[in-house]
Amino acid sequence: MKKLISLAVLLLIAAAPVQVLANTGINEKFGPPIVVYGGDLSEAERESVQESLEVAEEPELEEIEVTGEDLVQYIEDGDPRANMYSSAKITRQEEGEGLVIEIVTPENITQVTADMYANAILTAGIENAIVEVAAPKPVTGHSALVGIYKAYEVNGEQLDPERTDVANDELEVATEIVGNGVEDEKVSELLTEIKKQIAEQSPASREEVEQIVEEQLTRLQIELSPEDRQLLIDLMDRIRQLDIDFSQWSDQLDDLSKTIEETLGTINDTVNDEGFWDSVRNFFRGLADSIRSLFN
Numbered sequence: 250m251k252k253l254i255s256l257a258v259l260l261l262i263a264a265a266p267v268q269v270l271a272n273t274g275i276n277e278k279f280g281p282p283i284v285v286y287g288g289d290l291s292e293a294e295r296e297s298v299q300e301s302l303e304v305a306e307e308p309e310l311e312e313i314e315v316t317g318e319d320l321v322q323y324i325e326d327g328d329p330r331a332n333m334y335s336s337a338k339i340t341r342q343e344e345g346e347g348l349v350i351e352i353v354t355p356e357n358i359t360q361v362t363a364d365m366y367a368n369a370i371l372t373a374g375i376e377n378a379i380v381e382v383a384a385p386k387p388v389t390g391h392s393a394l395v396g397i398y399k400a401y402e403v404n405g406e407q408l409d410p411e412r413t414d415v416a417n418d419e420l421e422v423a424t425e426i427v428g429n430g431v432e433d434e435k436v437s438e439l440l441t442e443i444k445k446q447i448a449e450q451s452p453a454s455r456e457e458v459e460q461i462v463e464e465q466l467t468r469l470q471i472e473l474s475p476e477d478r479q480l481l482i483d484l485m486d487r488i489r490q491l492d493i494d495f496s497q498w499s500d501q502l503d504d505l506s507k508t509i510e511e512t513l514g515t516i517n518d519t520v521n522d523e524g525f526w527d528s529v530r531n532f533f534r535g536l537a538d539s540i541r542s543l544f545n
Contacts, residue, residue, distance in 0.1 A: 279341035281309040285396030287333035288316035297385035301353050302338045315396040323398045323413040335384040335393035339400040342377040349379045360424045361390035364437035373416035374408055415487050422484045426477050439469055443485055458486045
């Protein structure tokens with residue numbers, strides 16, 4: 250069933266109309282977009298990333314690299330020898346615009362989803378931006394997060410290193426749970442809903458955080474191993490202790506929650522649409538006929 254859902258999503262995306270955003274020029278308040286390249290890209294790979302991120306289409310932009318040394322700056326116990334391939338283009342937005350995350354090479358970002366990026370970026374303290382992620386070959390996608398942090402500091406922002414470290418921890422926990430059999434959309438929904446409850450309830454202890462985690466696991470009907478459950482509680486207790494304005498954070502989480510719900514709804518509607526599956530079957534029949542005709 251999971252393979253069928255993945256196929257449905259891919260075909261739905263392929264069939265969806267493309268939304269073209271008008272280029273309104275350089276935002277003089279925030280400056281041009283910043284493209285952050287993984288420091289271990291070859292020249293050919295860098296050119297591939299530039300094409301994917303449509304660098305040539307920008308009237309002006311700033312280009313920088315992210316390396317293992319940057320990883321150490323933003324992530325506690327980071328390995329300075331880490332390979333960095335995933336890259337990103339960051340366009341800062343006005344207050345209230347929220348986060349827009351697009352993985353422009355989904356076939357090459359193998360573990361981290363757009364919703365996972367959004368959750369982690371919000372935890373790190375970035376709230377209003379368009380973020381496009383790309384890689385020239387299959388990679389997990391983790392290094393793009395470090396590049397996003399560096400882009401913000403190049404722009405004059407000061408990110409809290411404790412928040413960026415927790416955000417990386419969140420990404421690690423999310424991919425760990427997905428790797429153990431929970432669908433990525435459900436994991437993103439789980440993280441978002443737990444953080445919403447933390448923002449609304451302001452738990453004062455680890456025990457209260459654990460209660461919130463248990464309630465959301467039950468509500469969303471998600472089964473976790475004892476080890477994954479403990480990882481999740483540890484993560485959320487760290488988030489509880491961050492210096493965050495939870496009153497403002499709640500609005501951002503509401504927006505993210507709606508986006509995730511819409512994604513899940515679209516997938517469910519597609520999977521249950523007999524007309525859609527008829528079109529899928531017809532597509533593959535036609536493809537098979539075309540292949541056979543090559544040999545006749």
